Amino acid sequence: MKFGNTLKAASALAIALSLTTAPLAFAAQQKGDLQIFSWWTGVASSKALKGMIGVFNGQYPGIKVTNDAVAGGAGSNAKAVLASRMEAGNPPGTFQVHAGGGSLLSWVQAGDMQPLNSLYQSQGWYKAFPKSLLNLLTTNGKIYAVPVDMQRGNVTWYNPSVFKRYHLTPPSTFPQFFADAAVLKRHGITPLALANHGNWEATLLFSDVLLGTVGPVKYDQLLTGKASWNIYGVKEAANTFNRMMAYTNTDYSALHWQQADQLVAQGKAAMNVMGDWAQGYFTTALHLKPGAGFGWAATPGTHGVFGAVSDVFGLPAKLKNPTPTLDFLKVLGSKQGQDVFNPLKGTFSPRLDANPKLYDAYSRAAMQSFKRDKLVLVIGQGAVNPGFTNSFNNAMEIFVTNHNVKQFVSALASAAQSNPLS
C-alpha cells in the first residue's frame, strides 16, 4: 500500500516537473540558421517558396533554412505568432508582410526593422524596381523591405461572350458602367457579381470605387492621413457604391469570392471586381483560357493606375546574426530568384527586367501596366494599419446593407481619428 502511494506521488511530481520544463515551441535562431516566416501554406504558394529556397540553397549551401510557414486565417494566425516573437525579442530571420502602411509601418515605427539602403545600393536595386514601388517602401528616406511579387487590386473580370452578345465593352468610366449594367439587367444577367462572406470583398470594391472617384493623388492622401475622410469625394464614392449595389446579386453575404467569379465564368453574371488572384482561380480551378473564357480591365475610372498588393520581406533589427537574412534577401530580390518564384505562385515579378515569356497573357498585360502606371496601395490589402482596416470593415458591413452614406462617412472619419494613418 505504501509503495503504491509513493509511486503515485512520484509520478505526479514527475509530470509536474516535465511540464514546467517543456521546451519552448519556437527555438531561438542559431548561428548559420535562417527561419523564414510566412503564411504560404497553399498549394501554389508553398511550391513557389520551396523553389525560392532551392535557389538560395544552391547559392549559399552552408546555411540551414527552416520554412516556418503558419497556416490559417489568411495570415492572421501568422501575424499573431509574429507579433509575440517580435515582442519577446526573438524574431525569425525574415518574415512575409504586405507592402504599405499596414503592419510593416508599425514594425518600422516600433524600431523593429533594419534599414536596407546599403543592400539596395550594393545590389543595384534602385534601378531594378520602378521608382513608384520604391517610394511605397520608403519611410523618411529609409527603405525597409524587398518586394518579391506583385498583384493588382483594381481589376474588373468579365465574361467576354456575354459582352459580345449585347455589344458592350468593359466600362472605363462610371457612367459607362451604369449604362452597361442597365442593358445587362434588362436581359436578366446580374451586372456585377459580389461575394461578401468575409466582408473584405466589399471593402476591396469600395476601395476601387473610391480610387476611381477621387483619383490616385487624393486617394494617396486619404490613406496617409493627409486628407480628412469627410471630404466630398468620399461621399460621392459612397453614393456611387450605393448605385452599384442595385446591380448586384442579393445573396452576396453567403458567397465566397470564388463563387462570384464562378457566376461570371458561367455567364450568370457579367462582371466581378477582384484582385488578380482571381486569375489563378479562372485558369487553375476552372481551366479557362485568358481572353477566351474570361477578360479583364481596370476598374472604372482607374485606367493608368495600378493598385499594388505586394509581399515583401525585411530584416528584423533584433537578430543576433543578420548575415543569413541578408544573403536570403539578395536571392529574394534577384532576377533568378523572382523568375523561379513568381510563375509557380501565379503572381509576377516586380523587377523591371523580369522575363515576360515566363507568364501567361494576363500577367504579361499586368506587367506592362505595372511598369508604366501610377502605383497606389489598396485598403484591406496592407495599405493601412490593422486597427483602421478592422474599423473600416465593420463600417462596410453596415453600409452594404443600410446604404446610409452619412453614417458610413462619419464612421470612417472617426476610425481615422482613433487609428492614426501616419
Next chain:
Amino acid sequence: MKSWTNATLGTRVTMRRRFSWDRFSAVATLVPSLILLGVFVYGFIVWTGYVSLTNWNSFIPNFSFAGLQNYSTVFGTFRFQSDLRNIVVFTAFFIMGCLIVGMGLALLLDQRIRAEGLFRGIFLFPMAISFVVTGVIWSWILNPQTGVNLILKAFGWKTVPSWFLSTTIVPNITLGQIQVGIPLALLAVLIAAVWQMSGFAMAVYLAGLRGISEDIKEAARIDGAGALRMFWSIILPQLRSTTTTIVIILSAASLKVFGLIYAMTGPGQEFVTDMPSLNMFQTTFQGDQFAQGAAIAIVLLLMIAVFIIPYLISTLRQNSSS
C-alpha cells in the same frame, strides 16, 4: 504537535500528527493541475482584465492607464450593441429549444421501445460533429438559392424565407444605434444549434426520467392521473435539478459560441448574426486592438459568471449541508 495536560492522569500528553502518505500523494496529484489552472486560467483572466484598462490598441505595446475608456468605446459601437442583442436572443431561444426538443425526445424514448439504443445513438450523433462542420453543412442547406428553398418552391411556395440572409428584426424598436428585437437570420442559426445540442438535453433528461421512482408514478396512476397530469405535476417537478444542470451547461456553451457562427454566416449583414466572441476575435487578431478585445472578453466573462457563480454557490451549499 499539540500538547495538553490530561486531567485524569495528571501528566502531560503530546499528540504527534502522523505523516500520512495518502494525504501527501493526494495533495501532490492535485498540485500540478492547481498550478496550471492558477497560471493559465486565473492568471490570464487577471492579465486580460489589466490589458482592458490600458491603451494597448496597436502592435506597439502601450500600457498607459486608460480607465474604462475601452469599455465605453466598445459599448458605443454598432457592432457590440448588436452583439449583446444577438447573444441574449440566441441564448434564450437556444436553451428553450434544446429543453423542449430534448424533453420531447426523451419522453418518446422512455416508452421502452425496441430499438431504443439505436434511436438514442441517432439523436446523440450530431453532438459528436464539430461546430464548424455543422455550420458549413447548414449554411448549404439553408442557402436561399440552392438549399431547402428549392424543395419549398417545388411544393408551390411563391415566397420562400431568406434564412440567414434576412436582415429583418422583429419587432423594430430603436435603442441606441441598433434595432432591438429578434433578428430572423438568427432563427436559421438556431435551427443548426438546436439540432446539434438537443441530443445532449435528451440524454440527460432520459437519465433523469429513469431516476424517478416507479412508486410515485404508480401512486399517481392509482389516483387517476392521466398522462398529461402525470407529466405536468409528477414528472416535471422531479426533473427540476436535471433541468438546472442542462441550462447551466447549455448557457455556458451558447454564450461562447464562435465556430458555428464563423463557419455558417460570418458576422452577417448589419451584424445580425454577430456574437461577442467573433467580435473579440476580429478586433484582437485582425485589428490588433488588443485592449478593446480584452474589454469585450471581460464583458463576456461577466455574462457567463452571472450564470455559473450562483450555480456554484448553491452546489457548494448543498454539499456542505449534506
